[in-house]
Amino acid sequence: MQRGCSAVGFILLAALCGCGGKGVYPVSGKVVFAGSDEPARELAGYLITLEAEEKPISARAQVKEDGTFVLGTHGEDDGALLGKHKVVIKAPLPASEKTRPVSLIDGRYATFASTDLVIVVEAKRNDVTLTVERRKKK
16 A cells, blocks of 8 residues: 555656756747747847746747747756746857847847747647847848
8 A cells, every 4th residue: 555655656656856856848839920830940049038027037948940939947958847937039140250240120129138949848748939020120
C-alpha cells in the first residue's frame, strides 16, 4: 500500500511542477509582423526575454532562422513559469560591435517599461504568436 501511495504522490507532484520541471511549462511560437501570418524570418537572432508578473524569474529565447522560438527558464528550452509575462524583443549584439544594430521592429518592444507584448503561460504546452510592428522609417 505504501508503494502505491508513493507512486500517486509522485504523479501529483509531477503534475503540480509542470511538464518542463521546476514549475515551468513548454512555450514555443513565432514572431510575425503586423498584418502577416508568416513568421518574421528577418528577425533571426533577435533575443526574446520574458518578465514574470508574479516572480523575479525570466525566460528567454533566440528567434530561429524560420522566425520561431522556444523559451527556456532554467535550461535552453524548458519553458516558462505559469502566469502573465511582459515580453521584450531586441536585436542581437554582434560580437564584433559594441552597440546593437538598428532594430527592424518598433522601439517600444526593447524595454519592459514600454512593451505592450504580453503572454499568459498556462499549465499545458503553449503555442504563442508575438505580433510586432516594423520600425517606422524616418
